[in-house]
Amino acid sequence: MIRLTHLAGALAGALALIAVAAGPSRAAGDAPHLAAQDWTFKGVFGTFDRAAVQRGFKVYKDVCAACHSLHYVAFRNLRDIGFSDAEAAAIAREYSVPDEPDDAGDPRTRPARLSDRLPSPYANSQAARAANGGALPPDLSLMTKARVGGPDYVYAILTGYTPPPAGVTVPAGQYYNAAFPGHLLAMPAPISEGQVEYADGTRATVAQMSKDVTHFLHWAAEPNLEARHQLGLQVIIFLILLTILFWFVKQRVWRNIEH
Ligand code: HEC
Numbered sequence: 581m582i583r584l585t586h587l588a589g590a591l592a593g594a595l596a597l598i599a600v601a602a603g604p605s606r607a608a609g610d611a612p613h614l615a616a617q618d619w620t621f622k623g624v625f626g627t628f629d630r631a632a633v634q635r636g637f638k639v640y641k642d643v644c645a646a647c648h649s650l651h652y653v654a655f656r657n658l659r660d661i662g663f664s665d666a667e668a669a670a671i672a673r674e675y676s677v678p679d680e681p682d683d684a685g686d687p688r689t690r691p692a693r694l695s696d697r698l699p700s701p702y703a704n705s706q707a708a709r710a711a712n713g714g715a716l717p718p719d720l721s722l723m724t725k726a727r728v729g730g731p732d733y734v735y736a737i738l739t740g741y742t743p744p745p746a747g748v749t750v751p752a753g754q755y756y757n758a759a760f761p762g763h764l765l766a767m768p769a770p771i772s773e774g775q776v777e778y779a780d781g782t783r784a785t786v787a788q789m790s791k792d793v794t795h796f797l798h799w800a801a802e803p804n805l806e807a808r809h810q811l812g813l814q815v816i817i818f819l820i821l822l823t824i825l826f827w828f829v830k831q832r833v834w835r836n837i838e839h
Contacts, residue, residue, distance in 0.1 A: 612759050614729040614736045617791065621798060624813065627806050628799050630662045635778055636796025637661065639789045641671075642776045644720065647712065647767075649700035652721035653800050656694040660803060661796075668694055675699050713753035715766030724798040731798045733759065738790035741769035 620629045637658070640650065655672035659665060672692040677699050679690040692699065702708035709716050727733045740759030750756050754764040771789050778784055799805075 612736075612761065612763075614732045614759065617732050617735055617794075619731055619795065619798070621795075621805055624809060624816075626809060628661070629795060631780060632792050632795040633661045633799045634663070634796075635780070635782060635789075636792035636794065636799075638776055638778065639771070639793035640720070640796055643770055643789075644793065645698070646701055647708070647717040647770075648720045649702075649717075650698045650721050650800060651700070651719050652697070654695060654697045655692060657803065661799060665694070672696060713766055717767070720797055720800070722801045724794065724801045731794045734797060735790050735794045737765075738771055738794070739787060 620627060620632070640648075655668050658668040658671060663671070672694055675692040675696075675698070676689040677692045677696050679688040682688050702711065705716055724731045724734055729736070736759035737757060740757045741755065742758050744750050744756035744763075748756065748763070750764060754766060755768050756763055757765055771786050771793075773786055774784050776784050776789060782788060802808075
């Protein structure tokens with residue numbers, strides 16, 4: 581009986597350790613409070629919602645891509661979120677990318693292919709700043725991992741545009757955002773009601789589009805999340821089985837020893 585309690589104790593200890601290791605890391609800061617959203621990719625067993633990621637790609641493509649690049653995503657990666665080869669290639673062909681110069685040495689462009697990355701909306705960062713009142717729209721590939729609060733932060737920014745409180749003056753070219761640290765940023769509210777038309781008939785509210793595009797951006801930032809979660813689960817099961825095995829081994833080794 582005592583031995584069984586030992587085993588239970590060891591198991592509980594192992595599970596507690598795993599829970600601590602898997603928990604979210606939090607950094608302290610004076611940033612506004614972020615409401616925790618209910619993401620399907622959260623937690624040890626979390627997975628991406630393919631429909632949400634695809635809708636989010638549409639929001640990125642139709643809205644955010646006008647100002648933000650997504651350097652680390654190639655068109656072929658779109659196959660991982662449920663587009664077929666032909667669909668991903670068709671999306672690629674909508675873009676043009678720099679090609680080899682022609683025989684006279686003049687620059688040329690060609691339609692993008694599956695192997696190309698999503699092209700940047702601006703030729704260089706100077707052009708990007710010039711078009712945005714001096715502020716540089718950051719690349720969004722790793723955005724959900726680069727900010728404290730991650731996806732909750734990105735969602736809060738997209739839905740955080742409110743009229744400024746009395747007494748706060750907003751300078752020209754700046755916009756008030758309740759979720760942004762300091763509250764003034766150079767991005768005008770990017771999303772408005774009904775801005776995109778979803779192929780699956782989902783109503784395009786500001787909250788829905790913000791949630792979908794954040795879901796998509798989290799996939800872009802961590803495309804291996806599902807494989808990582810699956811491996812983690814396998815490791816946990818392995819460790820539990822190993823604990824049980826060691827307990828039996830210990831019983832056997834100590835069988836004939838007085839204590
Ligand atoms: C009209 C151009 C424009 C569009 C469209 C736009 N952004 Fe931005 N975005 C900016 C600029 C400029 C900044 C930099 C703001 C600053 O530093 O004050 C920015 C900053 C951001 C930030 C970073 C905030 C931070 O913590 O630094 C996020 C996240 C973001 N944008 C997401 C999006 C998403 C998602 C979309 C599409 C729904 C989008 N943006 C559409 C111009 C744009």
